Amino acid sequence: MKRVALLGMPNTGKSTLFNRLTGAGARVGNWPGMTVDLLSARILLGDSMVEMVDLPGIYNLHGFSDDEWVVRRFLETQPLNLLVVVLSATQLDRQLALPLQLRALNVPMLVLLNMADEARNLGIRVDTDRLEDVFGCPVRMLSAKLGHGLPEVRQALGVQLRKYPKLTQADDLVLVDDQRIEQELDELIDQTLSAPIQLPATVTDRLDRFLLHPLWGLPLFFLIMFLLFQAVYGLGTPLQDGMEWLLEHVKTALLEPAVANWPAPLQSLVLEGLFDGVGTVLTFLPIIAVFFLAMAVVEDSGYLARAAFLTDALMSRMGLDGRAFVMQLMGLGCNVPAIMGTRIMRSPGLRGLTMLIIPFSLCSARLQVILFIVAAVFSSSHGPLVVFSLYLLSFLMAFLMAFLLRRKFTHHEPLLLEMPPFRLPTGRFLGHESWRAMKQFLQGAGGFIVLGVLLVWFLTHYPFTAQPAGPDTLAGHLARFLEPVFSPLGIDALLSIALLFGFVAKEIVIGALAVIYGVTGDELSGALAARIDWVQAYSFLIFTLIYTPCVSTVAAIKQESKSWGMALTSIVLPLVLAWLASFVFYQAARALGA
Amino acid sequence: MLLSDLAPSGCATIQAIHASQDLRRRLGGLGVRLGIRVRVIRASPMNGPLQVRVGHTDLILRRSDAAHIEIQTVA
Numbered sequence: 001m002k003r004v005a006l007l008g009m010p011n012t013g014k015s016t017l018f019n020r021l022t023g024a025g026a027r028v029g030n031w032p033g034m035t036v037d038l039l040s041a042r043i044l045l046g047d048s049m050v051e052m053v054d055l056p057g058i059y060n061l062h063g064f065s066d067d068e069w070v071v072r073r074f075l076e077t078q079p080l081n082l083l084v085v086v087l088s089a090t091q092l093d094r095q096l097a098l099p100l101q102l103r104a105l106n107v108p109m110l111v112l113l114n115m116a117d118e119a120r121n122l123g124i125r126v127d128t129d130r131l132e133d134v135f136g137c138p139v140r141m142l143s144a145k146l147g148h149g150l151p152e153v154r155q156a157l158g159v160q161l162r163k164y165p166k167l168t169q170a171d172d173l174v175l176v177d178d179q180r181i182e183q184e185l186d187e188l189i190d191q192t193l194s195a196p197i198q199l200p201a202t203v204t205d206r207l208d209r210f211l212l213h214p215l216w217g218l219p220l221f222f223l224i225m226f227l228l229f230q231a232v233y234g235l236g237t238p239l240q241d242g243m244e245w246l247l248e249h250v251k252t253a254l255l256e257p258a259v260a261n262w263p264a265p266l267q268s269l270v271l272e273g274l275f276d277g278v279g280t281v282l283t284f285l286p287i288i289a290v291f292f293l294a295m296a297v298v299e300d301s302g303y304l305a306r307a308a309f310l311t312d313a314l315m316s317r318m319g320l321d322g323r324a325f326v327m328q329l330m331g332l333g334c335n336v337p338a339i340m341g342t343r344i345m346r347s348p349g350l351r352g353l354t355m356l357i358i359p360f361s362l363c364s365a366r367l368q369v370i371l372f373i374v375a376a377v378f379s380s381s382h383g384p385l386v387v388f389s390l391y392l393l394s395f396l397m398a399f400l401m402a403f404l405l406r407r408k409f410t411h412h413e414p415l416l417l418e419m420p421p422f423r424l425p426t427g428r429f430l431g432h433e434s435w436r437a438m439k440q441f442l443q444g445a446g447g448f449i450v451l452g453v454l455l456v457w458f459l460t461h462y463p464f465t466a467q468p469a470g471p472d473t474l475a476g477h478l479a480r481f482l483e484p485v486f487s488p489l490g491i492d493a494l495l496s497i498a499l500l501f502g503f504v505a506k507e508i509v510i511g512a513l514a515v516i517y518g519v520t521g522d523e524l525s526g527a528l529a530a531r532i533d534w535v536q537a538y539s540f541l542i543f544t545l546i547y548t549p550c551v552s553t554v555a556a557i558k559q560e561s562k563s564w565g566m567a568l569t570s571i572v573l574p575l576v577l578a579w580l581a582s583f584v585f586y587q588a589a590r591a592l593g594a
Numbered sequence: 595m596l597l598s599d600l601a602p603s604g605c606a607t608i609q610a611i612h613a614s615q616d617l618r619r620r621l622g623g624l625g626v627r628l629g630i631r632v633r634v635i636r637a638s639p640m641n642g643p644l645q646v647r648v649g650h651t652d653l654i655l656r657r658s659d660a661a662h663i664e665i666q667t668v669a
Contacts, residue, residue, distance in 0.1 A: 009623065058623075059619075059620055059622075059623025059624060060619045060620065060622065060623040062619060063616065063619045063620055063623065064616045064619075065620070090650055091625070091649070091650045091651050093625060093649040093650055093651075094622075094623070094624065094625030094648075094649055094651060097622070097623070098623075122650070124650075178618075178619070178622065182622070182627055182628075195650070208635075208636075208645075212636060212638075212645070214636075214638075214639045217638075217639075218639075305654065308654060309638055309642070309643055309645060309654045310638060310642075312638060312642050312643045312654070312656070313638055313639065313640035313641055313642030313643075314640070316656065415643060415654060415655070415656045415659070416617075416620055416621070416624065416653065416654070416655060416659065417653070417654040418624065418651060418652065418653060418654075419645060419652040419653065419654055420652075421652075
């Protein structure tokens with residue numbers, strides 16, 4: 001097996017090229033000694049099987065960012081047949097520094113100048129023959145997006161692989177003097193590049209004048225976010241409902257008859273434990289697919305960097321950046337894809353902090369619970385105010401959390417982003433990201449979620465002689481044991497069992513309450529209104545909003561951060577905050593005579 | 595003069611970069627080097643970041659980071 005690595009700076013279209021060369025067969029995998037997963041694919045090039053690895057985009061081989069460390073580590077430990085260096089032909093004035101650094105590794109190279117179409121439109125001309133002399137390797141121009149020049153690239157790959165059939169280990173990275181590189185870069189630019197000193201005013205400039213306007217920029221950002229949100233969840237939610245409908249039918253038509261003769265506890269385990277667990281995982285897939293489709297459009301179009309520009313003044317004070325804010329907003333639909341979406345942030349500190357604050361976004365599942373209880377307990381004139389106050393609280397908690405944890409997750413990475421020109425996303429590859437995200441969610445989070453659902457099932461069903469979710473189950477005992485903790489919040493034992501169910505998925509809380517009270521629908525509203533007053537109800541809503549996110553969210557955090565510490569923090573910290581917030585509200589309201 | 599003080603649409607050349615090696619390398623990777631000509635395209639309101647054009651690349655740079663970069667304005 002031959003091995004080829006793709007290396008380049010961010011925003012060079014490296015991933016598009018990778019997709020072009022490898023198709024949909026790429027997989028995300030572990031590499032020995034690496035802390036992050038790398039995308040790789042096996043393809044037939046010429047007459048040999050080649051493993052092609054997509055390395056993270058880096059600005060500098062000697063830099064200290066996480067990605068730069070990963071690339072260095074990869075080059076130090078993995079022998080290669082060929083290193084393919086992808087540069088943007090529109091930005092060679094700075095990007096040529098990278099192959100100059102890489103030359104010192106003494107690994108066979110192939111230099112590809114991508115976005116040849118854009119460079120031509122900008123009037124940039126490159127002397128590729130001269131570059132070939134300097135780098136001692138073939139240099140090809142292409143447009144990965146349009147597919148221009150790909151046959152030549154494949155041919156050059158084949159030629160290089162035949163020329164270097166043996167794996168080569170890169171030389172130890174000698175730290176080349178930055179100044180010498182800069183000098184060489186200046187000479188190289190002089191000799192090989194001709195470009196107008198001032199680039200012509202482009203469509204991007206005109207769009208930016210509008211989209212980044214000092215006054216309308218921010219309102220436009222919120223409008224775009226609103227439309228994006230509507231698109232994702234307007235499309236994703238019906239798909240999710242469809243999946244639920246399908247699962248319900250499979251359960252009643254196939255599974256229930258199949259296990260009908262089994263002992264009752266075993267039936268319950270299969271139907272309410274295992275199947276519901278697997279179902280929970282599956283219902284997230286449509287929303288993840290649609291979400292990543294939409295985010296790929298936003299990211300590839302170049303708007304995401306602009307969102308960071310517009311919102312940074314606000315976010316930097318909390319130790320976050322604008323991209324975190326986009327994910328926080330998306331979390332209002334569902335926390336799970338928003339947490340997976342944080343992978344657009346490359347700094348681990350920033351990502352970690354963002355992952356911990358997203359669960360405070362009042363997601364649509366929690367909204368269902370809130371709306372039900374508000375309708376049951378509050379008058380129709382107070383209801384909207386209550387819901388609005390909870391949204392406000394949701395953002396307040398997120399900012400508070402960010403503020404508190406800011407020092408714990410210090411990231412030295414300055415906000416130093418490229419603002420790429422606006423580009424039309426390549427339709428052909430938009431689905432790849434969704435496909436990979438779904439696969440990763442199944443593999444990385446699926447097991448964890450099923451286990452979590454099983455745990456709650458066991459607590460609420462054991463001993464099997466007891467009424468499910470009743471006072472004699474383990475959950476009932478636990479609720480009684482915890483009564484001293486919850487009674488200062490005005491939350492009784494029955495309500496706290498419902499909260500336990502909420503760990504599976506927030507929307508289950510209502511169904512659980514129905515089981516616990518032994519009533520359904522309108523009767524449940526009546527039973528709730530009869531049993532709890534508005535202060536208790538509001539305290540319960542505060543708790544529901546803030547406390548431990550659902551198991552799928554925790555699993556997503558575990559999968560993305562690869563850290564049990566983070567998963568545990570996301571369980572415990574919100575629980576403590578929820579208790580404090582409910583306690584303060586309940587005791588203050590009672591003290592004021594409510 | 596510092597880059598953070600350069601008004602929008604102002605042009606300058608970079609004289610010195612007083613930053614950690616890490617930040618300097620990162621800036622270098624994005625094309626911000628000594629002697630290079632930069633132009634501030636716009637500034638985000640409420641003391642937000644700057645959009646700076648360096649060669650053929652546009653960057654988002656916080657004012658606090660731009661304050662490490664010494665410049666000389668060109669007409």
